[in-house]
Structures are given as structure tokens and as C-alpha cells.
Amino acid sequence: MPVCTFAAGTTSCCSDREVAWLWLWIIYRFLLCFKLIHRIVLLAGVTLLLSRKVWSILTVSFLTFAGVLFFLAKDRYLQHTDSSLDLVHTYLAAVYARDFRTAYPLLAVADRQIRDEARYVASQGQYEGFTLEVSIKLAGFMKVWLIDRQESGDSLVIKVGYRVPAPAELNDLLLHWDEDRLNALPTEKQKELLAELDSRNQSGKLLNIEGQETIDLIKEADAWKVFLDWAAGTRVLLQSKLADGNKLDIRFTTTEVIAKNDELFLVNLKIRNPGAHAVIFTVGHLFEPPEVAEDLQLVECGLLTPTTLDAKQEKEFAMAYQLNSAAGLSHREIKLTYEFKVK
Secondary structure, eight states: OOSOOOOTTOOOOOOHHHHHHHHHHHHHHHHHHHHHHHHHHHHTTOOOOOOHHHHHHHHHHHHHHHHHHHHHHHHHHHHHHHHHHHHHHHHHHHHHTTOHHHHGGGBOHHHHTTSOHHHHHHHHTOOOHHHHHHHHHHHTTOEEEEEEEEEETTEEEEEEEEEEEOGGGGTTTTGGGOHHHHHTSOHHHHHHHHHHHHHHHHTTOSOEEEEEEEEEEEEETTEEEEOOOGGGSEEEEEEEEEOTTOOOEEEESOSEEEEOTTSEEEEEEEEEOOSSSOEEEEEEEEEESGGGGGTEEEEEETTSSOEEEOTTOEEEEEEEEEEOHHHHHHOSEEEEEEEEEEO
16 A cells, blocks of 8 residues: 555645734735724814724724634635635545545546546556455545645645655554455454454554655636646566576556656565465666666665565555656656566
8 A cells, every 4th residue: 555645534724834824814814904993083074083982992892892703704715715625635645545536537638638537547556356445445544744834826736744654564463454354354353353443553562653744736617626637658567587487476566657857666476476385586777768778777675586486475665756858858668567577
């Protein structure tokens, strides 16, 4: 499962800066009203002599009026904010749960024109069956809060913080997220497992991690949509190559990545040795077209040296790459093949 994301339903408050702007707006509006009243009084030829009692009444009236305006303005602001925050919340929850069928309709039209739903879902590793039910359950335990929002016309950048259950800490309980084994559990065992997750959450025994995420939104037909800007990226197709007779189970978390110019992109894969004896293997990179090798920088790789897997052992590995801007402009699609060689 991915590390970051959230579930829908958490509300958020205005930031201190936004509250300050609201107060300044209220004071400005009040002064305009007071100036208008003063002009009316002068036009009527009345001398405005204010006693302490009158000043007290005006002060109380001002504070009451300002307070009412503040809460009305704040509620109106939060209604506007919550629509965008709820969208981000729902989207990130779906991605965390690997429920990409739910995530896809939340994307901007410009992104959906680049990748259709079937390809997107297939390439991202959609969970199915009881495994999906478990991941959605965990997504319901997440918390998300607003850190900052920058709106400009029909575009919006939202920065959120989040607290989310750490999936790796549940490996023993969830059979190491083996989808086949989880989906094959009897109904009663499934109910017990979900009840255990509820119990751990209520008792505070779920280990959580915290982080931040920044999401771009654009407005379409008076509704916000998540904008990933896939058109500006290069499609990276991932695959493995293993010599005949070698026994390794290799699974990519996603088989397709959109790489942005000069930005890191991650590749995660699980490798399992189903045999009865330990296996030592190495991994090489094959590129198509070959010249891309000069433009793709390997930032981090857990498979640079010979790796040993004991019998029946499974490990997860992560790699980070960066595609320079020149390659991104000249290549809209590249293939990255991991060539496994067993010693």
C-alpha cells in the first residue's frame, strides 16, 4: 500500500492568516457603513456629540456586528474550502486504499484524456475483493488537515497534513498483504480481521505515520478536480525479464508511471523466491530507446548489489529515478526493463 493519503470526512479550520484577513475585511466593511451613516447625519444638519454612554453602546454594537459578520463570513469561507478539501481527502483516501476506480473520476478531464480508466486502473495495481475491503477500512482511520491553500482563478494548490495507519506494521495480521491469501479467507475469518482492526484503532494501538502532501486542483463546471498534469510527463512502462528455468515471482506495485521532467519518480516491486533453496540474483536495467539511459539518473536503488532470498522468502524493493528535461521533451514514452539473472 502507498504511504500517504487520507479518508473523506475530516473538517478543517481556517489558518491564522485567513482569520486575520477575514477580520480586516469585516473592519473595512464596518468603516464604510459608519462613514455612510456619518454623512447622512451631516446632511441632516445634526451635530454628532457622543457621550461616554453613547460610545459604549456603539462599541458593544460594533463588536456584536463584527462577531456576527465574522462567523457568517467564516462559515461561507469554510463551505468553499471544504468542497476542495473534501475532494483532496477523498482522492487521497482512494489512492491509499488502492481503490483507483474511485480515484479516476476525481481527476481533471485533461488528465483523463491522456489515460483512460481501464489503463489507469490496470497499471496502478487495483486491489480487489476482501483486500480492497481491508484497505478501505484502514483509509477510514486516517486524519487530514489543511495547512495552506493558494487560489488563483480556476486553479488551486492545497497543502495538507495527514496521519495514517502504517500498512507495513500490519504485515503479520494481514498476511503480508498477499491478495490471493486475503481474498481466500473464510467469511468468519474476514469478519474477525476487520473487528481486530476496529479494536486496535479504538484502543490507539494502530501505529500511525504523519506527513504532508500538496495537490493541484482546477475548476471544471463549478467543481474542483485533481490535476496531475499527465500531459507534461513521460510515460514509463515497467516490466521484468527473467531467464527460462529461473524461479522468481516478480510483481510491480504499478506497471506504468508518469515521470515529470527533473522530478523524482519511484518504482516499487516485490520479489518472492517460491523454491525450496536460497537464491542469489542480480538486476540490470534495459532501456528502450537505448539512448534514454544517459538521461535517466538512478538516485536510489535497493538492487545494486547481488541479493539473496531464502526459500519461500519475499522482499519489497524501492528505486528512485530522475528523468532530465531534455529526455522528457524528446521522449513521450519509454520502457524500463529489469533483467534478473540468477547465479
